[in-house]
Structures are given as C-alpha cells and as structure tokens.
Amino acid sequence: MYNSTLIKFKNIHDKYGNLVPIEENIDIPFPIKRLYYIWGVKKDIVRGHHAHRKLHQILICIKGSIQVRIKTPLEEQIISLNTQSEGLYIGPMIWREMFNFSEDAVLLVLASDYYNANDYIRDYNSYLDEAKHYFKKEVN
Secondary structure (H helix, E strand, O other): OOOEEEEEOOOEEEOOEEEOOOOEOOOEOOOOOEEEEEEOOOOOOOEEEEEEOOOOEEEEEEEOOEEEEEEOOOOEEEEEEOOOOEEEEEOOOOEEEEEOOOOOOEEEEEEOOOOOHHHEEOOHHHHHHHHHHHHHHHHO
16 A cells, blocks of 8 residues: 555564564664554554644554554555564555554554644545545655
8 A cells, every 4th residue: 555564573583582673764764753652442442533744653563453444545454463573654644543452452653753733634534635635646
C-alpha cells in the first residue's frame, strides 16, 4: 500500500534472550522526535480514527497483539502486529484505526515530529476530501 509498509528489525537471539536494536535513519526512515506507548486498551475499543498531513510513524507491538486498518481513498488493508521485531511504517495521509488489542498489548509508536494538533485529520469525510487531492498529485 502506498505510504505504508512492514519493516522487519534485526532480532539478536542468544542464550541471554532477545535484543532488537532500532536506529533512526538506519532502521527507521526518519529522525525520531517523539515516542509514546499505548496499553490497557479493552478488546472492543478502536483507537486512531485519524490521519496525519505530514507526520511519519512506526507502530511496534512490543507485547501481545493488535490489528491496524490502514486506508487511502484507493485501498484498504488490515495488518496484524504481534512480534517485537516488526513495525508498521505509516506515512502522511494514511487513515489508521487500531483495534482488537489483546489484553496484554503494548503498542510503541515512534514519530517523526513533536505533537501538533494541526497535523491531525480526525473527520473521515474531511480526510477523503484532502486525500483525494493528495493522492492525485502524489501518485500521478
């Protein structure tokens, strides 16, 4: 899907356990300016319901499992995140919804910029209007 992909991180496993190193501009295709994590989400809750105009993010489920629905005006995909050595890159103008959190799920998010409320598009119809223009310009 345009502006999104799964990224597999190096998983170093030995007799001492597992280690997943993640370095900005090497494993992550942008400088990391903010990170946050989400946990304690009940199974029937859906989070997200927004897109970003400019922000790039990587979603990593570091414990448990979740599903992420990503959409553009042209396509839709559901991604399952359930391994600590894999992250979902979501670029600008991709609508996202996170759902089906396992009871023990912890979702780590790495972001390319500081929080900016003006970068969010929270209404789906407004998103479709902006995204149609964005994708016409970007994809053609």
